[in-house]
Amino acid sequence: MFVNILKLGWKNVWRNPARSGVVIIAVLLGTWAGIFSAGFFNGMLQDYLHKQIELSIGHMQVEHPQFGDLYNPKYSVSNSNEIVSYLEAQPYTREISAKSIATGLAQSPHSSFGVTINGIDVEADTSLAIEQYITEGEMIDTTSRNPILIGIELAERLDLELRSRMVLSFQDVTGEITGGAFRVAGIFDSFIDQFDESTVFVLQSDLNRLLGNMDAIHNIRVDMDDLATAEMHAEEIEQAFPGVLVKTWRDIAPDLRYTFDMMDLTLYIVMIIIIIGLVFSIINTMLMAVLERTRELGMLRAIGMNKSRTFSMVMIETVFLTMVGAPGGLLLSWLCITYFGNVGIDLSAFAQGLNQYGIGTVVYPSLTWSYYLNIMLMIALAALLSALYPAWRTLKLKPVQAIRKFN
Amino acid sequence: MRYAHRAESNYEYSNSTKESSDECYAAESMIPGVNTHPMTQIEPETSNLKKMSIITTTGLTKVYNADQVPVHALRGVDLTIDKGEFTSIVGPSGSGKTTLLNIIGGLDEPTEGKALIDNTDLTTLSDRKLINFRLHHIGFVFQAYNLIPVLTALENVSFIMQMQGRSSRECREKSIDLLKEVGLEDKINKRPSELSGGQQQRVAVARALASKPAFVLADEPTANLDSVSTAELLDMMLELNEREEMTFVFSTHDQRVIDRARRVVTLVDGKIDTDEKR
Ligand SMILES: Nc1ncnc2c1ncn2[C@@H]1O[C@H](COP(=O)(O)OP(=O)(O)OP(=O)(O)O)[C@@H](O)[C@H]1O
Ligand SMILES: [Mg+2]
Numbered sequence: 001m002f003v004n005i006l007k008l009g010w011k012n013v014w015r016n017p018a019r020s021g022v023v024i025i026a027v028l029l030g031t032w033a034g035i036f037s038a039g040f041f042n043g044m045l046q047d048y049l050h051k052q053i054e055l056s057i058g059h060m061q062v063e064h065p066q067f068g069d070l071y072n073p074k075y076s077v078s079n080s081n082e083i084v085s086y087l088e089a090q091p092y093t094r095e096i097s098a099k100s101i102a103t104g105l106a107q108s109p110h111s112s113f114g115v116t117i118n119g120i121d122v123e124a125d126t127s128l129a130i131e132q133y134i135t136e137g138e139m140i141d142t143t144s145r146n147p148i149l150i151g152i153e154l155a156e157r158l159d160l161e162l163r164s165r166m167v168l169s170f171q172d173v174t175g176e177i178t179g180g181a182f183r184v185a186g187i188f189d190s191f192i193d194q195f196d197e198s199t200v201f202v203l204q205s206d207l208n209r210l211l212g213n214m215d216a217i218h219n220i221r222v223d224m225d226d227l228a229t230a231e232m233h234a235e236e237i238e239q240a241f242p243g244v245l246v247k248t249w250r251d252i253a254p255d256l257r258y259t260f261d262m263m264d265l266t267l268y269i270v271m272i273i274i275i276i277g278l279v280f281s282i283i284n285t286m287l288m289a290v291l292e293r294t295r296e297l298g299m300l301r302a303i304g305m306n307k308s309r310t311f312s313m314v315m316i317e318t319v320f321l322t323m324v325g326a327p328g329g330l331l332l333s334w335l336c337i338t339y340f341g342n343v344g345i346d347l348s349a350f351a352q353g354l355n356q357y358g359i360g361t362v363v364y365p366s367l368t369w370s371y372y373l374n375i376m377l378m379i380a381l382a383a384l385l386s387a388l389y390p391a392w393r394t395l396k397l398k399p400v401q402a403i404r405k406f407n
Numbered sequence: 408m409r410y411a412h413r414a415e416s417n418y419e420y421s422n423s424t425k426e427s428s429d430e431c432y433a434a435e436s437m438i439p440g441v442n443t444h445p446m447t448q449i450e451p452e453t454s455n456l457k458k459m460s461i462i463t464t465t466g467l468t469k470v471y472n473a474d475q476v477p478v479h480a481l482r483g484v485d486l487t488i489d490k491g492e493f494t495s496i497v498g499p500s501g502s503g504k505t506t507l508l509n510i511i512g513g514l515d516e517p518t519e520g521k522a523l524i525d526n527t528d529l530t531t532l533s534d535r536k537l538i539n540f541r542l543h544h545i546g547f548v549f550q551a552y553n554l555i556p557v558l559t560a561l562e563n564v565s566f567i568m569q570m571q572g573r574s575s576r577e578c579r580e581k582s583i584d585l586l587k588e589v590g591l592e593d594k595i596n597k598r599p600s601e602l603s604g605g606q607q608q609r610v611a612v613a614r615a616l617a618s619k620p621a622f623v624l625a626d627e628p629t630a631n632l633d634s635v636s637t638a639e640l641l642d643m644m645l646e647l648n649e650r651e652e653m654t655f656v657f658s659t660h661d662q663r664v665i666d667r668a669r670r671v672v673t674l675v676d677g678k679i680d681t682d683e684k685r
Pocket of ligand 1: 471
């Protein structure tokens with residue numbers, strides 16, 4: 001009997017093809033819009049995450065275990081050459097950069113501000129990410145004396161321009177305060193305000209001379225092909241070099257993870273709102289379908305169709321109505337996300353400001369399988385819930401009243 | 408032969424009708440020499456009765472209380488219909504025909520009085536049991552909206568048997584037989600919208616018979632039909648009545664239908680005015 005009710009429910013869906021069609025298309029488009037926009041924003045976020053990682057964090061960082069506490073420059077990685085050669089030999093490594101670091105004060109005649117000073121080896125590290133964010137001037141190199149690269153926010157705070165002179169003061173390896181004068185060679189605008197205001201780049205040789213240790217390396221950053229394996233390799237490195245601490249991007253920037261989780265939640269909230277809209281249109285349609293069939297349902301009840309059968313008939317009909325559109329919407333959104341995930345969606349024409357938020361103008365949508373699965377489950381649940389009310393209405397039906405209307 | 412199974416299907420209800428059989432028993436006890444103590448000798452007597460009367464109403468009243476003013480639709484109807492009868496309920500509009508048929512069919516409850524249908528006092532049944540009783544004991548033909556529009560004639564007839572839990576093969580074969588019997592063998596795969604009104608009513612009769620009911624109840628089955636279809640439907644019902652001994656109870660306004668009924672019960676103002684057997 002259940003099979004017959006299933007068949008009947010399916011046929012009932014097509015009683016009013018136009019009306020059912022509208023609901024099916026609404027479900028299809030709603031599902032598509034919800035999932036595709038999730039893919040779109042997820043793609044944006046992934047892009048943001050990757051930029052953050054590329055610019056300041058990397059996938060793994062190797063440091064002296066105590067360096068992270070107070071950034072005391074005496075805690076440098078002692079066997080940095082050995083570690084660098086080891087890392088260069090690893091198949092997972094894509095890029096390595098080793099830098100010295102000091103924290104101190106940047107001063108101009110105007111003002112001063114606390115900064116992290118990165119000593120970079122421009123000859124060894126040929127592809128430093130910061131280079132692509134320079135908006136004025138150029139990358140520092142060894143041809144000029146004490147060049148420095150500062151962020152646009154810091155330039156504003158300290159009222160600095162290209163070729164302005166500024167002073168950095170910080171602790172050297174012995175704990176004495178030291179400092180030097182630098183000349184602004186370039187200004188970068190990375191889009192991350194905090195980064196742009198508190199990060200400067202100088203030549204490693206200049207910084208190390210002032211620190212009093214020409215070989216000082218405080219941080220070795222590793223970028224890999226697959227960032228998901230970072231934890232695993234971090235452990236390997238710590239085992240190979242017991243004197244160092246290896247941190248992954250997750251350890252370094254918990255806020256990124258938080259952003260990620262929040263985004264996830266937002267995507268689900270968007271989908272829930274869409275589903276609520278769909279639920280109402282489904283309930284509305286099914287109520288109409290039930291009300292205009294009062295006589296027929298009354299007749300069925302009269303001839304002996306019991307309540308649980310009329311109930312399940314309407315339930316099944318509603319679930320069918322929903323479940324025809326949903327897989328179509330899922331498929332369509334999967335196709336769109338896959339296609340645009342490869343080709344990208346160029347927003348440069350109408351989204352000039354996006355860079356401010358650290359988002360590129362070409363978005364590559366992407367979405368994990370678990371999201372698709374969860375959406376599928378949510379829609380199935382919504383279908384069942386929206387089926388309940390119209391089906392419940394059939395329970396109140398009195399066959400006589402239904403039949404009376406004949407006359 | 409066709410309806411031989413009915414005895415078993417009645418059986419499941421006979422337990423729940425013990426109280427109601429007291430009624431019959433009271434009547435029987437008037438006969439001298441019969442033991443008046445219940446449960447001992449009563450069984451053979453009632454089973455005898457069972458064979459005879461399918462519908463017995465006693466003092467049936469129905470008062471509708473809509474719109475503050477009570478409407479007395481039935482004012483004490485005592486009616487007995489035996490197996491194999493072909494009864495027409497007639498009377499002016501508003502005389503209570505539909506009300507009476509609805510109570511007999513277990514679709515409505517009387518305000519007072521009893522309806523003993525196929526040996527079951529319907530007032531004792533729960534809602535759930537009542538639906539099940541209708542499914543197994545009563546065949547319904549309504550004036551309109553009898554059929555499920557999305558199902559074919561065959562599926563419409565099968566559907567009721569599927570609800571009774573019979574095998575799909577049996578449903579199919581039996582439905583084809585019945586549609587042949589009502590003269591629609593060439594229309595079995597047509598949907599109601601592709602059938603004429605008369606053909607639809609014949610499918611409804613086939614559907615009513617498919618559940619192997621004790622009797623068929625029809626409220627103005629020909630009201631929407633032209634005279635030719637009316638005559639055809641009536642021929643068919645009469646033939647089933649003669650050949651299968653199927654009991655029909657129907658209401659009508661149509662004089663040509665009344666003329667062909669074997670028994671005509673006339674209601675006036677909620678009471679039986681005349682009861683004529685021919
Ligand atoms: N649900 C109801 N509420 C109130 N009054 C009702 C209801 N159903 C029927 N009646 C009244 O009960 C009386 C009998 O109605 P019923 O439908 O049984 O008559 P009928 O003989 O079938 O009439 P017709 O020939 O027009 O079909 C009428 O006065 C009618 O108005
Ligand atoms: Mg009537």
